[in-house]
Amino acid sequence: MELPMSAEHSNSRWLPWHAIGVFGFLYLPIVTLIVYSFNGAGVGGFPPRNLTLDWYRMLFADDAIWESVLNSLVVAFAAMAISLAFGIPAALALDRANFPGKTLFRRLVLLPLILPGIITGLSLLMLFREADVKLSLLTIVLGHGTALISVATTEVFAGLQKMDRAQEEASLDLGANYWQTFWRITIPNLRLSIIGAALLIFTLSMDEIAVSFFLIGRDNTLPLEIWGRLRRGITPEINAISSIIFVFSLIAIVGWYRLRMGSEAVPEIVTEVVKAA
Amino acid sequence: MFSRAYKAAITLPPLLWVVAFLLMPYALLFCYSFWSVSPSQTIVHAWTLDNYRELFRVNVYLQTLFRSMWIAARVMIFSLLLGYPLAYFLSFYAGVRKDLFYQLVIIPLWVSYLVRAYAWKTILGSDGVLNTLLQYVHLTKHPLEFLLYSPFAVVLTLTHIYTPFAFLPIYASLEHIPRNLVEASHDLGASPLQTFWRVVFPLSIPGVLAGATFAFVLSFGDFLAPLLLGGPSGIMISNIVVSLFGAAYNWPLGAAISFCMLLLVLALLLLSEKLEKKWSFR
Amino acid sequence: MTTITEPALARSSESGMRPLLDIRNIAKSFGKNPVLRNICLQIAEGEFLTILGESGSGKTTLLRIIAGFESADAGEILMESERLDLLPPYRRRVNTVFQQYALFPHLSVEDNVAYGLRVAKLPKAEIAARVSESLGMVKMSTFAGAKPANISGGQQQRVALARALVNRPRLLLLDEPLSALDANLRRQMQVELKSLQREVGISFVFVTHDQEEAMVMSDRIALLRKGGMEQVASPREIYSRPATAYTAQFIGHTNLLRGEVRTGIARCHSLSWRVELPDGQALFSLRPENIRVVGSATGNLETNFVRVRGTIQQQAFHGATDLLQIVCDDGLSLSVRTATRENRQGEVLLEFSPADAVPVRESLDRN
Numbered sequence: 001m002e003l004p005m006s007a008e009h010s011n012s013r014w015l016p017w018h019a020i021g022v023f024g025f026l027y028l029p030i031v032t033l034i035v036y037s038f039n040g041a042g043v044g045g046f047p048p049r050n051l052t053l054d055w056y057r058m059l060f061a062d063d064a065i066w067e068s069v070l071n072s073l074v075v076a077f078a079a080m081a082i083s084l085a086f087g088i089p090a091a092l093a094l095d096r097a098n099f100p101g102k103t104l105f106r107r108l109v110l111l112p113l114i115l116p117g118i119i120t121g122l123s124l125l126m127l128f129r130e131a132d133v134k135l136s137l138l139t140i141v142l143g144h145g146t147a148l149i150s151v152a153t154t155e156v157f158a159g160l161q162k163m164d165r166a167q168e169e170a171s172l173d174l175g176a177n178y179w180q181t182f183w184r185i186t187i188p189n190l191r192l193s194i195i196g197a198a199l200l201i202f203t204l205s206m207d208e209i210a211v212s213f214f215l216i217g218r219d220n221t222l223p224l225e226i227w228g229r230l231r232r233g234i235t236p237e238i239n240a241i242s243s244i245i246f247v248f249s250l251i252a253i254v255g256w257y258r259l260r261m262g263s264e265a266v267p268e269i270v271t272e273v274v275k276a277a
Numbered sequence: 278m279f280s281r282a283y284k285a286a287i288t289l290p291p292l293l294w295v296v297a298f299l300l301m302p303y304a305l306l307f308c309y310s311f312w313s314v315s316p317s318q319t320i321v322h323a324w325t326l327d328n329y330r331e332l333f334r335v336n337v338y339l340q341t342l343f344r345s346m347w348i349a350a351r352v353m354i355f356s357l358l359l360g361y362p363l364a365y366f367l368s369f370y371a372g373v374r375k376d377l378f379y380q381l382v383i384i385p386l387w388v389s390y391l392v393r394a395y396a397w398k399t400i401l402g403s404d405g406v407l408n409t410l411l412q413y414v415h416l417t418k419h420p421l422e423f424l425l426y427s428p429f430a431v432v433l434t435l436t437h438i439y440t441p442f443a444f445l446p447i448y449a450s451l452e453h454i455p456r457n458l459v460e461a462s463h464d465l466g467a468s469p470l471q472t473f474w475r476v477v478f479p480l481s482i483p484g485v486l487a488g489a490t491f492a493f494v495l496s497f498g499d500f501l502a503p504l505l506l507g508g509p510s511g512i513m514i515s516n517i518v519v520s521l522f523g524a525a526y527n528w529p530l531g532a533a534i535s536f537c538m539l540l541l542v543l544a545l546l547l548l549s550e551k552l553e554k555k556w557s558f559r
Numbered sequence: 560m561t562t563i564t565e566p567a568l569a570r571s572s573e574s575g576m577r578p579l580l581d582i583r584n585i586a587k588s589f590g591k592n593p594v595l596r597n598i599c600l601q602i603a604e605g606e607f608l609t610i611l612g613e614s615g616s617g618k619t620t621l622l623r624i625i626a627g628f629e630s631a632d633a634g635e636i637l638m639e640s641e642r643l644d645l646l647p648p649y650r651r652r653v654n655t656v657f658q659q660y661a662l663f664p665h666l667s668v669e670d671n672v673a674y675g676l677r678v679a680k681l682p683k684a685e686i687a688a689r690v691s692e693s694l695g696m697v698k699m700s701t702f703a704g705a706k707p708a709n710i711s712g713g714q715q716q717r718v719a720l721a722r723a724l725v726n727r728p729r730l731l732l733l734d735e736p737l738s739a740l741d742a743n744l745r746r747q748m749q750v751e752l753k754s755l756q757r758e759v760g761i762s763f764v765f766v767t768h769d770q771e772e773a774m775v776m777s778d779r780i781a782l783l784r785k786g787g788m789e790q791v792a793s794p795r796e797i798y799s800r801p802a803t804a805y806t807a808q809f810i811g812h813t814n815l816l817r818g819e820v821r822t823g824i825a826r827c828h829s830l831s832w833r834v835e836l837p838d839g840q841a842l843f844s845l846r847p848e849n850i851r852v853v854g855s856a857t858g859n860l861e862t863n864f865v866r867v868r869g870t871i872q873q874q875a876f877h878g879a880t881d882l883l884q885i886v887c888d889d890g891l892s893l894s895v896r897t898a899t900r901e902n903r904q905g906e907v908l909l910e911f912s913p914a915d916a917v918p919v920r921e922s923l924d925r926n
Binding site for chain 2: 022026029030085090093096109114116118119122130142214226227230242246252254
């Protein structure tokens with residue numbers, strides 16, 4: 001509902017300008033990054049000149065980067081699998097089961113989302129140390145999977161609140177047992193939430209640094225590969241890969257949003273965390 | 278309606294996983310903080326309070342801790358100042374374009390953190406975009422040094438990263454305010470400004486608290502931005518922890534500091550929760 | 560023939576007073592959808608006027624335009640000869656009781672009621688006095704410190720009323736305030752609202768879709784249909800002299816008799832009676848309670864009454880009365896309301912007076 005015209009005071013005329021300013025602030029760095037990925041003279045310097053695709057060419061020839069991309073993809077899919085496999089039951093458990101320690105469980109599941117990533121990363125590092133597990137992509141998968149369970153849980157939990165409970169009751173009434181009802185009715189109804197969660201988990205995993213930092217073995221994920229190069233010096237090649245990452249993130253998040261729009265209002269992950277906490 | 282077997286099946290797997298990979302690690306963190314490291318770089322599992330004593334004895338730890346909190350506080354304030362009017366604009370004035378604007382706000386949120394921090398690094402450097410731009414239009418003759426490798430750069434970058442985080446809960450709480458309350462306020466003679474202070478803002482406080490908490494807590498524990506952009510004067514507590522797990526090799530001390538951070542964060546979360554409940558009128 | 564909008568003007572010119580509110584040619588569309596067409600209405604001081612209509616009739620939109628939450632596309636509204644429609648809602652001497660009450664959840668009952676007075680920066684003592692007077696009027700004094708979340712729907716409604724009235728508006732608007740209450744509470748509130756209005760003496764404009772409610776409470780009813788004013792009259796007038804077929808059917812039950820008039824005689828199926836109407840097609844509204852079942856004692860039959868035989872098809876028990884569906888020998892179907900009696904069956908003889916067959920117009924086609 002918009003305020004009627006007569007209420008749009010001179011008081012609030014600055015609001016649209018503020019909004020433009022904030023959007024500018026949010027997008028300026030990204031736009032700059034993309035523009036300079038085509039800059040012949042490299043990163044920095046104004047104005048940009050010598051527009052070239054050289055950096056992109058260099059990027060595509062860079063094997064180490066693509067190896068890390070592959071690693072990241074593998075990790076992301078595996079993390080997705082773990083997060084969903086444990087996050088979906090967790091959401092169901094929070095919704096319909098009562099057990100001692102339920103509150104602790106709920107808070108614990110949501111903790112990695114709000115806690116600074118390094119604390120979770122460190123803690124897992126210590127676990128693997130004590131258990132004498134060597135650091136590798138596997139440990140990263142376990143780290144991501146654990147940290148991102150909360151994403152799956154909150155999305156699926158929200159989806160459960162919107163679901164028509166009577167459908168499950170009808171299924172049981174018609175003779176299907178719990179297992180059948182789960183696969184035939186519950187999961188299909190949660191389809192949108194699950195896909196949304198999967199998309200989000202994937203995106204977050206691809207970008208994850210804090211936890212990965214401590215659990216990395218010999219194989220790098222993409223963010224850590226970029227990070228390593230940054231320590232050695234800035235090259236516009238990094239701009240190029242960053243621009244590509246931006247485009248993919250854009251597609252992923254817009255896709256996620258459209259998906260959720262299909263099912264009514266958008267539940268923000270962040271506020272759900274707050275409400276559930 | 279659901280059998281015990283069903284409930285057990287949905288509860289046990291996640292419960293076990295969480296105990297194994299969340300509860301135990303955090304418990305281990307706690308334990309490590311009481312252990313120590315031997316000269317031969319192995320962990321000595323003997324219980325001692327040395328790490329905590331060290332933490333309070335050596336100045337640099339406390340100094341960095343307070344600097345981190347001060348940086349986090351500034352990020353929190355700026356994120357709120359940027360995020361609240363934006364959320365208000367979207368919720369009450371954006372009309373049909375509300376959706377589009379919302380997407381525009383959350384897109385940067387999910388674009389790689391590293392990418393965005395890196396972007397600021399290229400902008401703020403002495404050869405960076407901003408400095409060369411300023412010199413190009415003759416506003417300055419020399420590069421401004423404070424732009425990069427300073428707390429300023431860290432606060433700027435973190436504000437950029439966490440403003441959308443602050444925006445989201447504020448927007449959600451504003452959206453939850455029934456519009457007929459705004460109409461009722463107008464009906465009773467209050468102008469839009471009065472309506473904002475008497476009705477809209479009080480009802481949005483839970484969202485503001487949530488946004489502030491996120492911005493503060495996540496900034497406080499950040500280690501990437503200070504590493505990339507902070508320079509020596511911009512080091513934050515997480516960087517110290519990272520080095521203790523890396524080159525400085527003192528895991529127990531690092532664990533002690535981390536555990537303190539954990540307690541601080543939990544305390545803030547609890548406080549925030551209490552305040553939110555007090556200001557929630559559902 | 561009844562008049563449609565004349566009663567409004569006639570009444571105010573009777574009393575010799577200017578109308579409090581003068582709504583002139585108000586029109587409003589949402590996109591391509593016309594919601595209000597050329598609405599003219601006058602509201603007198605101290606009267607209880609109900610805007611009655613189905614959903615989609617535009618009644619809520621009209622109310623919101625008066626309150627100031629929507630602006631009309633055309634026309635003007637004058638309050639005591641000054642342009643009301645040019646003012647924002649917070650400058651109009653009009654207050655609204657909202658359909659869902661719209662109480663401020665973060666303020667107590669008394670802070671809610673005091674809101675308008677505080678905004679106007681009245682002195683504290685005066686605010687306290689008026690608030691307690693207002694709460695007393697709606698019998699909510701003991702709940703002064705409670706929060707809206709902790710009181711019932713009916714109680715919230717009273718608080719909403721107090722909150723609006725405490726500001727002493729010239730006009731009070733009520734947007735279907737009773738629709739969320741259950742039947743008994745509703746009836747009780749109807750009586751209370753009516754007596755409150757009498758006590759306070761200001762004009763109430765009440766919006767509802769419930770025609771019974773409208774008849775019970777109003778001094779006058781303005782019936783809206785598809786954005787146009789169908790009829791404005793007192794409840795008795797609108798009931799016994801409906802102007803159109805729609806009015807006759809919307810308010811209460813009726814039988815619509817379609818017939819033809821020739822040389823002063825109206826004919827409908829096998830029935831005929833004298834009328835003073837020009838020749839042509841005619842439509843008549845006959846209320847079920849005006850049709851009598853004639854007893855076997857056929858002694859004193861009035862000569863000019865219309866009579867017809869028929870068979871009872873259905874009997875619906877309505878507590879104090881029965882509503883009978885009767886098919887007459889000539890095929891005409893009639894609803895008849897009689898005193899209740901169990902198990903009516905078989906053939907009956909019906910009669911009614913021609914004066915009770917009220918001629919009505921077809922409603923104007925509005926798209």
